[in-house]
Amino acid sequence: MFTLILPTYNEKENLKVYLPKLESSFQNNKIKYEIIVVDDDSPDETWKWVKEYSEKNPNVRVIRRIKDRGLS
Numbered sequence: 001m002f003t004l005i006l007p008t009y010n011e012k013e014n015l016k017v018y019l020p021k022l023e024s025s026f027q028n029n030k031i032k033y034e035i036i037v038v039d040d041d042s043p044d045e046t047w048k049w050v051k052e053y054s055e056k057n058p059n060v061r062v063i064r065r066i067k068d069r070g071l072s
Helices: 013-026 046-056
Strands: 002-008 033-039 060-064
Touching: 002 013, 013 033, 013 046, 033 046, 046 060
Parallel strands: 002 033, 033 060
Antiparallel strands: none
16 A cells, blocks of 8 residues: 655645545556645645545545644
């Protein structure tokens, strides 16, 4: 299984485009995968959008880090 970890901060609009493309690429290449989005408590509520997205896409998960801690 391939695990992709994406650190994010205010990336909701980018993820709306990026996540479906990533998933499609993994599926087309028959790669077992999981995508973990680690959000740094984005003001644009990136974490909330990913949580809703993950309800229909079980290979995507989100971890929300409360308080700004930095991407690393």
